Amino acid sequence: MLLQQYDKDFEAAIKVCGSVSLAQQKPWIQNKTFRNNILYNKELEMDKYVDTIQFCELERDLEIMNAGDLSEIGEKGINLSGGQQARLGLARAVYQDKDIFLLDDPISALDAHVRKNIINNVINGMLKHKTRILVTHAIDFIHMADKIVIMEKGRIAAQGTYEELLDNPIFKRLQDINRINKDVTQKENNEEDKESNTSKKSTPVSQKESDDSESAKKEDPVYPSKLSSSEKEDLFKAFGRKTKKDDGRIIKDENDEVIEVTWETYKQIFSYYGHWSQFFAIFVVIFGVMWFETRYSYVIGDWANEEKEVQLSSYTANSVKIMKILLGSTLLNCVRQYMVRLLISNTMERVHKEVLQKIIRAPINLFFDVTPTGSILNRFNGDMHHFEHIIHSLIGLMYQSMHLIMIIYTVSKANAYVLVAIPMLLSYSIYIYRFTIGSMKEIHRVLRVTNSPIDNHYSETMSGNSTIRAFGTKKFSIAKDHENNNKNLLAQQVSFATWVWYSAQMKISSSALMIVAAVLCVQNRNVADTVVLSVAF
Secondary structure, eight states, X not given: OTTOOSOTTSOOXXXXXXXXXXXXXXXXXXXXXXXXXXXXXXXXXXXXXXHHHXXXXXXXXXXXXXTGGGSBOOXXXXXXXXXXXXXXXXXXHHHHOOSEEEEESTTTTSOHHHHHHHIIIIIIIITTTSXXXXXXXXXXXXXXXXXXXXXXXXXXXXXXXXXXXXXXXXXXXXXXXXXXXXXXXXXXXXXXXXXXXXXXXXXXXXXXXXXXXXXXXXOOOOSSOOOOHHHHHHHHHHHOOOOSSOOSOOSOOGGGOOOOOOHHHHHHHHHTTOXXXXXXXXXXXXHHHHHHHHHHHHHHHHHHHSOHXXXXXXXXXXXXXXXXXXXXXHHHHHHXXXXXXXXXXXXXXXXXXXXXXXXXXXXXXXXXXXXXXXXXXXXXXXHHHHHHXXXXXXXXXXXXXXXXXXXXXXXXXHOTTHHHHHHHHHHHHHHHHHHHHHHXXXXXXXXXXXXXXXXXXXXXXXXXXXXXXXXXXXXXXXXXXXXXXXXXXXXXXXXXXXXXXXHHHHHHHHHXXXXXXXXXXXXXXXXXXXXXXXXXX
């Protein structure tokens, strides 16, 4: 209700006056740097940023990270512990400096010492002049609240100040449960301390002294900060210590991939399509289709060369012959389509099964931690689609090759001199193809790279829907989505333009062949049937 996440037709009885900031028990973590997760579309203010890092107990965490606050955080905070995620989400909420703070139990994953510092320095320190609504199961600090509301089974069981609830039976029951839990926890901690003390007896005295001196240096920060501006500037510089060896990145950039296509690559691709006999069967069917098409042209040509009286008398016989040819061609085309769809279905099943098995068995730290979700989805979506495209391209190549052979054969019957022009046009076509294929490889890579951020951003936005609405940053998310889509659409336009250019070049070469054939056919116009077939093809 406070986040306005309800149907617009619903008349809410709650009116929120002021901006809202949200810190959740399981916060929304973006696949960005540590610093950008805290800033979250806000400008960097060094003093406020350093105070936020210190009072949210994140300074020690930054010392552990290789690149400090410039370290990249994996998707959903996969390289952070539960406590680190909670403190990072709290730091983001604090840095936004809103009027109302909704704290959905962000201290539950913290240990007692850190929790105490967060309560004193953040909730009752940096946010002491703000409206704070803390939802929590921990009642150790409940006496600090201005007002307490106890919920039970979705309803308000009791409410009031701490002094007013001291005699409430529900509140007493909660205190008894909390006391029992603390006794059990204390007992477990004492047993762990005994075991740790036993193991530490062999520790050298010099090591103990160094540990004590190190811990003495690390004093807990106390609100308000006593650091000067110069000291904060030094701290800020220490937070971001990106080096050449480690730039803080954990997610692989698909732009960095170097893919070398060898004959083994083609061999592996063809292995997914099954036995070669399937392509041979499709080739035979295509040959039959081409035979029927050629036979149809010859029947029409022979019929056209007959005398007018003979044409009329053989009308029925030729019509039946043409109908049989068309029927046979149609049936073979249906068989071809069925065989192609069956081949695609079997191939996609094999590829999908192998990809799924490899992804399921992939190591978490070496694959899932460093691979964006969009790239994984592309394996099942984009790459699978390209396998299907390869099959269609191969079948189309077989069909066009046979069609080209038929054209050359038929045109050369009209005049053999046309064979002189074919090698030149073929060389030109090969040159254009080799010139285009390199560009298309790069364009395809750009298409794949620009498609992944769309899926990543969509998945990230859906998981952080509550935070986005609470902070009122829907416009930023929509703008980012538009930016990702524009990049992908631009790559698609370049791909389309490249294919249009390639098609235009091929049409120029085919038009040149057609002109040569037409000129030569004019010279042999006495051979009517061959001329008609040549022009028809």
